[in-house]
Amino acid sequence: xxxxxxxxxxxxxxxxxxxxxxxxxxxxxxxxxxxxxxxxxxxxxxxxxxxxxxxxxxxxxxxxxxxxxxxxxxxxxxxxxxxxxxxxxxxxxxxxxxxxxxxxxxxxxxxxxxxxxxxxxxxxxxxxxxxxxxxxxxxxxxxxxxxxxxxxxxxxxxxxxxxxxxxxxxxxxxxxxxxxxxxxxxxxxxxxxxxxxxxxxxxxxxxxxxxxxxxxxxxxxxxxxxxxxxxxxxxxxxxxxxxxxxxxxxxxxxxxxxxxxxxxxxxxxxxxxxxxxxxxxxxxxxxxxxxxxxxxxxxxxxxxxxxxxxxxxxxxxxxxxxxxxxxxxxxxxxxxxxxxxxxxxxxxxxxxxxxxxxxxxxxxxxxxxxxxxxxxxxxxxxxxxxxxxxxxxxxxxxxxxxxxxxxxxxxxxxxxxxxxxxxxxxxxxxxxxxxxxxxxxxxxxxxxxxxxxxxxxxxxxxxxxxxxxxxxxxxxx
Amino acid sequence: xxxxxxxxxxxxxxxxxxxxxxxxxxxxxxxxxxxxxxxxxxxxxxxxxxxxxxxxxxxxxxxxxxxxxxxxxxxxxxxxxxxxxxxxxxxxxxxxxxxxxxxxxxxxxxxxxxxxxxxxxxxxxxxxxxxxxxxxxxxxxxxxxxxxxxxxxxxxxxxxxxxxxxxxxxxxxxxxxxxxxxxxxxxxxxxxxxxxxxxxxxxxxxxxxxxxxxxxxxxxxxxxxxxxxxxxxxxxxxxxxxxxxxxxxxxxxxxxxxxxxxxxxxxxxxxxxxxxxxxxxxxxxxxxxxxxxxxxxxxxxxxxxxxxxxxxxxxxxxxxxxxxxxxxxxxxxxxxxxxxxxxxxxxxxxxxxxxxxxxxxxxxxxxxxxxxxxxxxxxxxxxxxxxxxxxxxxxxxxxxxxxxxxxxxxxxxxxxxxxxxxxxxxxxxxxxxxxxxxxxxxxxxxxxxxxxx
Numbered sequence: 001x002x003x004x005x006x007x008x009x010x011x012x013x014x015x016x017x018x019x020x021x022x023x024x025x026x027x028x029x030x031x032x033x034x035x036x037x038x039x040x041x042x043x044x045x046x047x048x049x050x051x052x053x054x055x056x057x058x059x060x061x062x063x064x065x066x067x068x069x070x071x072x073x074x075x076x077x078x079x080x081x082x083x084x085x086x087x088x089x090x091x092x093x094x095x096x097x098x099x100x101x102x103x104x105x106x107x108x109x110x111x112x113x114x115x116x117x118x119x120x121x122x123x124x125x126x127x128x129x130x131x132x133x134x135x136x137x138x139x140x141x142x143x144x145x146x147x148x149x150x151x152x153x154x155x156x157x158x159x160x161x162x163x164x165x166x167x168x169x170x171x172x173x174x175x176x177x178x179x180x181x182x183x184x185x186x187x188x189x190x191x192x193x194x195x196x197x198x199x200x201x202x203x204x205x206x207x208x209x210x211x212x213x214x215x216x217x218x219x220x221x222x223x224x225x226x227x228x229x230x231x232x233x234x235x236x237x238x239x240x241x242x243x244x245x246x247x248x249x250x251x252x253x254x255x256x257x258x259x260x261x262x263x264x265x266x267x268x269x270x271x272x273x274x275x276x277x278x279x280x281x282x283x284x285x286x287x288x289x290x291x292x293x294x295x296x297x298x299x300x301x302x303x304x305x306x307x308x309x310x311x312x313x314x315x316x317x318x319x320x321x322x323x324x325x326x327x328x329x330x331x332x333x334x335x336x337x338x339x340x341x342x343x344x345x346x347x348x349x350x351x352x353x354x355x356x357x358x359x360x361x362x363x364x365x366x367x368x369x370x371x372x373x374x375x376x377x378x379x380x381x382x383x384x385x386x387x388x389x390x391x392x393x394x395x396x397x398x399x400x401x402x403x404x405x406x407x408x409x410x411x412x413x414x415x416x417x418x419x420x421x422x423x424x425x426x427x428x429x430x431x432x433x434x435x436x437x438x439x440x441x442x443x444x445x446x447x448x449x450x451x452x453x454x455x456x457x458x459x460x461x462x463x464x465x466x467x468x469x470x471x472x473x474x475x476x477x
Numbered sequence: 478x479x480x481x482x483x484x485x486x487x488x489x490x491x492x493x494x495x496x497x498x499x500x501x502x503x504x505x506x507x508x509x510x511x512x513x514x515x516x517x518x519x520x521x522x523x524x525x526x527x528x529x530x531x532x533x534x535x536x537x538x539x540x541x542x543x544x545x546x547x548x549x550x551x552x553x554x555x556x557x558x559x560x561x562x563x564x565x566x567x568x569x570x571x572x573x574x575x576x577x578x579x580x581x582x583x584x585x586x587x588x589x590x591x592x593x594x595x596x597x598x599x600x601x602x603x604x605x606x607x608x609x610x611x612x613x614x615x616x617x618x619x620x621x622x623x624x625x626x627x628x629x630x631x632x633x634x635x636x637x638x639x640x641x642x643x644x645x646x647x648x649x650x651x652x653x654x655x656x657x658x659x660x661x662x663x664x665x666x667x668x669x670x671x672x673x674x675x676x677x678x679x680x681x682x683x684x685x686x687x688x689x690x691x692x693x694x695x696x697x698x699x700x701x702x703x704x705x706x707x708x709x710x711x712x713x714x715x716x717x718x719x720x721x722x723x724x725x726x727x728x729x730x731x732x733x734x735x736x737x738x739x740x741x742x743x744x745x746x747x748x749x750x751x752x753x754x755x756x757x758x759x760x761x762x763x764x765x766x767x768x769x770x771x772x773x774x775x776x777x778x779x780x781x782x783x784x785x786x787x788x789x790x791x792x793x794x795x796x797x798x799x800x801x802x803x804x805x806x807x808x809x810x811x812x813x814x815x816x817x818x819x820x821x822x823x824x825x826x827x828x829x830x831x832x833x834x835x836x837x838x839x840x841x842x843x844x845x846x847x848x849x850x851x852x853x854x855x856x857x858x859x860x861x862x863x864x865x866x867x868x869x870x871x872x873x874x875x876x877x878x879x880x881x882x883x884x885x886x887x888x889x890x891x892x893x894x895x896x897x898x899x900x901x902x903x904x905x906x907x908x909x910x911x912x913x914x915x916x917x918x919x920x921x922x923x924x925x926x927x928x929x930x
Contacts, residue, residue, distance in 0.1 A: 082595055121563075268837065268838075388838045453901070454902075
């Protein structure tokens with residue numbers, strides 16, 4: 001694989017490229033899904049190929065080929081160069097310096113997910129589903145997934161890396177319906193569960209079957225719950241929803257390519273400006289956000305990103321002040337600081353983009369109960385249900401699967417159909433407490449979309465429950 | 478016989494089961510994505526993905542790979558068989574589709590299929606050169622072939638082309654949007670899209686906020702199409718109906734929308750992006766979903782039809798295996814046109830309201846109620862005295878789609894083909910035929926950022 005990459009890079013340089021890199025990726029993915037006690041998915045996908053990225057006359061080119069031989073490598077390199085030559089040259093694209101290096105990275109794991117028999121995975125899903133059963137639950141579903149990716153990267157600047165990343169995950173859902181009302185509960189997260197860079201020990205530890213009775217009961221109970229009242233109030237948000245809040249309102253706006261407008265036509269831009277670093281108040285003093293591509297178990301963990309930049313840890317927001325961006329070598333050179341380290345591509349057939357790695361809200365202190373104890377009247381919100389945010393990442397609206405009234409520091413009645421909305425810096429400015437390290441959990445998402453053609457990224461967020469004051473819950477018309 | 482159908486048959490021979498299916502998904506595409514009037518993210522793809530499905534005792538195993546040599550196919554077949562053997566028997570499995578003559582459709586254009594990377598780069602540049610403002614977006618074209626062979630006797634293939642340009646003309650404080658989509662290069666003019674986006678952008682400077690509330694509104698085709706697509710994934714698929722979680726669950730045959738509103742899924746229409754058969758090999762059918770405001774039907778695949786019984790049959794809407802958990806999907810929605818000559822005429826009918834060009838980041842808040850939230854962007858205006866007037870900042874809306882469709886002031890005569898492809902995973906371009914619409918009720922629940930980058 002390394003020789004193939006070297007062949008592609010040499011071919012690109014021979015075709016006129018001033019810079020070239022090549023990535024060979026071999027990826028195997030497996031999904032087992034059951035629904036209403038029937039097997040719905042038993043998919044096993046393997047894909048391999050080489051992607052070649054070039055700079056010719058200041059213009060980017062990227063092409064890929066599924067053939068892992070010299071002909072495929074050569075063809076991808078030549079096509080990438082041909083495109084770049086036909087595109088008008090860029091405005092002096094520069095890349096931040098990088099040290100020539102050779103390196104390897106492998107995910108540490110205990111139990112190989114692909115060595116677990118598929119029949120055992122089916123059985124786990126069916127048992128978890130069985131435990132979700134309840135009179136009003138109409139749809140039960142369970143799924144587990146596993147992925148292994150072997151990647152080799154070579155650049156014309158002397159970087160040569162080899163990495164093997166494995167991940168797995170799972171989740172369960174119960175959908176209840178009665179009298180025209182439908183409600184859903186999920187565990188450990190909505191939208192496909194949670195994943196980690198780990199072996200099958202991660203799925204074992206999720207305890208899908210153990211948690212299922214509570215999930216089914218809550219879905220059914222929501223049918224009889226009152227709708228969440230609208231108004232401006234204090235909200236305490238569980239760590240899973242905080243993770244998504246961090247993802248949408250901190251992660252995406254701090255991607256420096258968005259700040260420079262390269263996602264404008266699709267995912268959008270950012271309310272941040274390059275000069276905001278070090279001065280913009282993003283939130284209250286309780287807000288500390290860190291990008292960390294070294295977090296054990298994180299889906300954004302690697303040895304080197306897809307430009308060959310070594311993994312690292314950097315503050316993004318420190319005590320409420322914007323202190324860093326997520327960068328590529330190109331955007332780092334443009335802003336004049338940093339060295340990249342956030343470039344990731346979805347497989348061999350996509351060009352790398354600035355992506356989140358693992359982005360964490362650092363813990364504060366105390367327990368969830370203490371956060372709730374500090375609320376006279378408010379709402380506790382748990383597990384994402386819907387999410388939307390504007391193209392500059394300012395106005396957002398999230399819905400959660402379940403909520404509880406808070407009165408005099410105690411949880412009260414269950415509430416359904418809760419939503420909350422806000423403007424990003426105002427909302428984070430209202431943060432007045434983050435629970436402590438013992439409540440901090442890592443949540444792995446596999447559905448982060450960006451780029452055209454579209455790319456999925458797998459990212460993780462560590463978060464604790466957090467409390468926000470004066471938040472608009474629901475909407476008044 | 479096409480090269481890909483040959484490959485599908487070769488893969489089928491490698492598979493062993495009570496029933497077997499082999500699907501080849503070929504893609505050759507190029508996308509020149511640009512920002513600030515420079516191409517920054519080009520992607521040229523050539524790939525062949527082979528999927529094998531093996532059925533044993535009603536148990537279905539699926540495996541795919543892009544290795545097409547004999548050894549690769551043999552390994553692939555073994556993985557599909559292992560998956561099938563790992564499931565408990567399923568007596569309700571409907572079996573693979575029987576052979577049938579898929580309808581002849583258009584949807585392939587030699588000129589589009591022949592575009593080279595250099596030509597794709599030049600067509601992107603044509604859009605850029607036509608814009609007075611910084612331009613963001615892409616030009617893309619591709620050729621895709623689906624070839625499907627089964628042990629039940631199906632051996633079909635369809636080659637299809639698609640081409641699209643998306644143009645966002647934007648500077649600080651102003652942005653406008655336009656797009657063109659088709660299956661023939663000759664139907665897509667990158668420069669025209671660019672000019673239209675610039676003209677729209679010029680109108681958006683000085684955007685002001687709007688009080689939340691319910692407003693009459695005109696939605697241009699891109700905005701209406703995206704809202705309908707999100708609503709339809711849950712409302713017009715058989716799985717949601719069977720599971721009682723979709724809006725249609727207890728409303729089939731009832732007058733629930735304005736009588737001006739009719740909607741079908743029609744992959745056979747040459748004005749769309751035609752498809753001949755679905756991912757199970759069932760021929761595509763035109764399916765009326767709403768007729769004169771009456772909820773008329775949903776789309777079906779073999780699994781949902783078998784589960785519902787009662788004479789239901791697949792309408793040719795099985796999705797790719799990776800989306801099977803969604804159930805059958807309407808990928809070729811087509812809204813019946815109305816009588817208005819233009820969106821401006823619809824604004825006259827509205828009198829006082831808002832005008833929306835495009836939506837952003839939609840999310841389904843409640844599928845049963847059809848509640849969807851999202852933002853407007855790149856061309857939101859106030860309508861005053863029947864005219865498009867002052868520009869507005871991006872608005873958060875949270876609408877009950879059935880209420881939005883319950884009272885319409887009209888639709889335009891000429892539908893537009895609106896791209897619905899974000900080009901994730903393997904390319905399978907879809908688009909929606911939609912006119913502009915004027916509704917009596919569009920619920921604005923907040924304000925966001927202004928136009929521009």
